[in-house]
Amino acid sequence: MLNEFALIKHYFNRPAPEGYLGVGDDCALFAPTPGWQLASSVDLLIEGQHFFPDVSPFLLGHKSLAVNLSDLGAMGARPRACLLALSLPSVQPDWLEAFSRGIFQLAEQAQCPLIGGDTTRSPQGVVISITVLGEVRPGQALLRSAARPGDDIWLTGTLGAADIALRLLQGRLPADPDRLAQCRPALEQPWPPYRLGHALCGLAHAAIDVSDGLVQDLGHIASASRCAAVLEWDALPLDPGLDGLPLALRREAALVGGDVFQLCFTSPAERRDEIMALARREGVSVNRIGSMQAGHGVHLRDAQGLRPAPAQGGFDHFGA
Ligand code: ADP
Ligand code: MG
Numbered sequence: 387m388l389n390e391f392a393l394i395k396h397y398f399n400r401p402a403p404e405g406y407l408g409v410g411d412d413c414a415l416f417a418p419t420p421g422w423q424l425a426s427s428v429d430l431l432i433e434g435q436h437f438f439p440d441v442s443p444f445l446l447g448h449k450s451l452a453v454n455l456s457d458l459g460a461m462g463a464r465p466r467a468c469l470l471a472l473s474l475p476s477v478q479p480d481w482l483e484a485f486s487r488g489i490f491q492l493a494e495q496a497q498c499p500l501i502g503g504d505t506t507r508s509p510q511g512v513v514i515s516i517t518v519l520g521e522v523r524p525g526q527a528l529l530r531s532a533a534r535p536g537d538d539i540w541l542t543g544t545l546g547a548a549d550i551a552l553r554l555l556q557g558r559l560p561a562d563p564d565r566l567a568q569c570r571p572a573l574e575q576p577w578p579p580y581r582l583g584h585a586l587c588g589l590a591h592a593a594i595d596v597s598d599g600l601v602q603d604l605g606h607i608a609s610a611s612r613c614a615a616v617l618e619w620d621a622l623p624l625d626p627g628l629d630g631l632p633l634a635l636r637r638e639a640a641l642v643g644g645d646v647f648q649l650c651f652t653s654p655a656e657r658r659d660e661i662m663a664l665a666r667r668e669g670v671s672v673n674r675i676g677s678m679q680a681g682h683g684v685h686l687r688d689a690q691g692l693r694p695a696p697a698q699g700g701f702d703h704f705g706a
Contacts (some may be wrong), residue, residue: 388477388479389496390505391505392703393482393505394503396482397482397483397485397486398470398486398492398500398503399507399695400483400490400499400500401526401537402414402499402501403499404496405417406467406501406564407501408462408498408499408500408501408502408605409500409501409502413502414467414501414502416466416467418466419518419519419668421524422493422521422522422523422524422525423521423522423523423527424519424521425456425458425461425463425518425519425520425521425522425527426432426518426519426520427454427458427461427515427517427518428454428515428516428518429450429453429454429457429515429516430493430513430514430515431446431449431450431453431514431515432511432512432513433510433512434511434512437449438521438555439511439512440513441574441581442484442574443482443484443485443488444484444485444487444488445488445574445575446485446488446514446574447484447485447486447487447488447489447490447492447574448488448489448491448492449488449492449574449575449576450470450488450489450490450514450516451488451489451493451496451498451516451518452492452575452576452577452578452647453516453523453576453578453597453647454468454516454517454518454653455492455498455578455580456536456576456578456580456595456597456649456652457595458518458520458580458582458583458584458651459561459578459579459580459581459583459584459593459595460581460593460594460595460649461520461522461528461583461593462522462526462527462528462529462583462584462586462587462590462593463495463520463521463522463527463528463583463584464520464521464522464580464581464584464623465497465498465518465519465520465580466498466519466520467498467499467500467501467518467519467698468493468499468500468501468516468517468518468519469501469502469503469516469517469519470489470500470502470503470504470514470515470516471502471503471504471505471513471514471515471516471517472503472505472506472512472513472514473505473506473507473508473512473513473571474506474508474512474627475506475507475508475509475510475511475512475516475627476507488550489516498518498520498582513597518587518623519703522584522587522682523587524627526587526588527587528586528587528590528591528592528593529592529610530592530593530594530606530607530610530611531592531610531611532592532653532656533591533592533607533608533610533611533615533652533678534573534591534611534613534654534678534679535613535614535678535679535680536654536655536678536679537591537592537652537653537655537677537678538649538652538653538654538658538674538676538677538678539604539615539616539617539650539651539652539655539674539675539676539677539678540590540649540651540652540653540661540673540675541596541600541622541623541648541649541650541672541675542579542582542650542665542670542671542672543579543623543639543646543648543670543671543675544572544622544623544624544625544626544648544650544671545600545622545623545625545640545643545646545648546623546624546625546627546628546636546639546640546643547568547569547571547572547573547627547628547639548563548569548572548573548576548643548644548645548647549638549639549642549643549644549645550569550625550628550631550635550639550643551566551570551572551573551574551627552573552643552645553639554566554569555570555573555647561691566702567626568626568627569625569627572625572627572645572646573645576645576646576647577647578647578648578649579596579648579649579668579670581668581669582649582665582668582670583649583651583662585661585668586651586653586661586664589653589657589660589661589664590651590652590653590657590661591652591653591654592607592610592611592651592652593607593649593650594607594649594650594651595645595646595647595648595649595650595653596607596644596648596649596650597644597645597647598644598648599641599642599643599644599646599697600617600622600640600641600643600646600650601617601641601684601686601695601696601697602642602697603650604617604622604650604684605683605684605697607652607678608649608678608682608683608684609682611636611652611678612682613678613679613680613681613682614678614679614680614681614682614683614684614685615674615676615677615678615679615683615684615685616676616677616678616679616684616685616686616687616692617641617676617684617685617686617687617695618636618675618676618687619686619687619688619689620674620688620689621673621674621675621677622640622641622675623671623673624636624672628640637696638696641686641696642696642697642698650675652678669706683695684697685706
């Protein structure tokens, strides 16, 4: 069996790009772009709580980094580097090989090299924590507090598929293999639009990545910006994987379903054309799903009128 150092060397040590001192010393080194601000974020994924023990290790590696790139994008930051803290009950070579491939493939694509980490044993199960470092020009970060009344609310991608996949995998919905096949990639292999997030600097006001549910996350923008968010039900891009499900379930999946890892942002109405053009260039689908207004809270307009949007069901780790 590999010892800790051999394991790191074998699975996680790849030559760092020029300008980086990567894995192998007590700290990694790289020079931030002069004059830019550093953006940093960390996430923790625990077996049995954030992922199923039997999930594809390749997809798990991808998702572990993707959820962090999602945070960078939501800040308007561009990726510069990542660090991996990994805790394992035992060394499973096939698992480690696929897991590291999942991380490295996305890291390369995002130009976010893995420059360090820590590896330990944890009898209770796999624990994964990735830290990302990115950068943004001073004053250009997309803050939750920057929305203004009158702003359009935009959303990338579609809603609800990850939530439906999770319900199917947990047996909370009757088995439906076709629907599961359609929805599962959204849950297991999210592709957050991190490049678009950075490109939106100077165009968008506020942004957040949808991880805990649209209403809950948009609620963070509304409260930080001291205004109200009004969502238009007919404008919400429901994933085709929701077709044919009862309306109440589609609503709940779209409004409170988590694990979306798409970008929700606000921007002045006069920038609509620029946003559409930018999204087209980046190959990202965007929809205008509502507007910011004076007031507070998140509201939903549908055929029945306007009322507070249900935030219930949005995932809260310490909730009842
Ligand atoms: P230290 O004891 O000084 O913290 P370690 O022995 O834990 O150093 O790690 C040795 C080197 O390997 C360090 O450069 C560290 O950043 C890197 N490293 C450890 N675990 C990982 C990992 N899972 N992924 C990437 N790099 C890692
Ligand atoms: Mg160490």
